[in-house]
Amino acid sequence: MMQATETQTIARKSLHHELVDRLQMLIINAELAPGTKVPEKLLCDQFGVSRTPLREALKVLASVGLVRLEPNRGAWVTQVTEDEVEEVFPVLGALEALSGELACKRITDAEIEEVRALHEQMMQSYENRDLDAYFSINQKIHRAILMAARNSTLTTSCQALSLRMQRARYLANMTEGRWYDAVQEHEKILKYLVARDGPKLAATLLDHMDAKRISVVRWLQAREATPEVS
């Protein structure tokens, strides 16, 4: 009746587009380690593609800052630096604040219920001290608010910057105290979303992002002071 769906899935996007996604994943999960060279040949073999589409994908990744292209020396996975964090988080904050603002105007009751459900799941993860689950749900909440803003340009911009900050689980570092604070912030986020109070939600998201920035910078600084672990 129909071909295997996998064939369709692979055929759906062009090769280079598929590769952009795959490479992004590898970089975010630090399977391609920050600061290392992108092993072009190896990846071609692994994905079973030629260098042409892979290199096309690398150009795209370079344009969003996930890799750096050095003339005649290939592509290198970029590292998250303190300077970069200080730059990206304020921008991300402004964009998330806008998403909150817009979401309050456009979100449906059903969508609010979805966020509430996610929020409760997240709280459960907090109780269980299950950091992986907490982060996964956390991201879903932010994405849900972004979706409710009904602005694909905003979505794209936000996600591009988020990706850069998501690398190597940098965000997964939380002290007990920071985790508690983050949870409190999320209570406010839900409250203002339910109340559809745009300005207050925007302000809270901005604070939330700023607190995250401080936490990440602190961790990077501690990391820097520590001798490199293999």
Added chain:
Amino acid sequence: MMQATETQTIARKSLHHELVDRLQMLIINAELAPGTKVPEKLLCDQFGVSRTPLREALKVLASVGLVRLEPNRGAWVTQVTEDEVEEVFPVLGALEALSGELACKRITDAEIEEVRALHEQMMQSYENRDLDAYFSINQKIHRAILMAARNSTLTTSCQALSLRMQRARYLANMTEGRWYDAVQEHEKILKYLVARDGPKLAATLLDHMDAKRISVVRWLQAREATPEVS
């Protein structure tokens, strides 16, 4: 003593990077018309390059939304739609507001003087009803504020979105009334920058962008109602 600088300049960036810039220019100046197909072969001939680097450049341009890639049907120059304008301007507004906020914290007295000089030039252009000069200087002012914010991520994000809105001189359409208002807004922008009043500057830039959005949408709507001119 040294090679011709042009050789250096050409050698500095890779071919695909150079092509990204060139194609961007062609699209912004509508030499590649919105809605038309990107003439791959012709451009290769004109630039004297093979398809490989040109196609790499097209993938990058697609990722920022200046072209759309249709599977097996090539690259098409995207059109500025009303929906897109309604999406992009709020995001650009949030980013410019942030740039104003940050600029007030970081701008030097010398830089403020530069902006003031640009502002005066722009006013002169307004007196002379020289729209081209006005727009050129206008952009320089916004860029100067952006530079003063000292945030390259913000700069990149802003410029990517600005590019999309700059296409085909859409912004160059102004009624006499809108032009007057824009000039008033710019007086406020300068005033708050000089006073280093971040919040007020941010708010003014936001309003400025919103007014621009309305003006552009109005023009697009009028355009839509008009039978197509060659």
Added chain:
DNA sequence: TGACTTAATTATGAATTCAAAATTACGTTG
């Protein structure tokens, strides 16, 4: 003539090839 097939042509996506640059391996000399 005008709609529909089918064949020729062209354009696209991706693999391959090739020249030039960078890296590595090796040998030489102080």
Added chain:
DNA sequence: CAACGTAATTTTGAATTCATAATTAAGTCA
């Protein structure tokens, strides 16, 4: 044996080639 210089190897950037999909042109039949 350590530093330098040179040759072999690998990698990179870009041109070329090739299979396939899309478009155009030509031919057929009502």
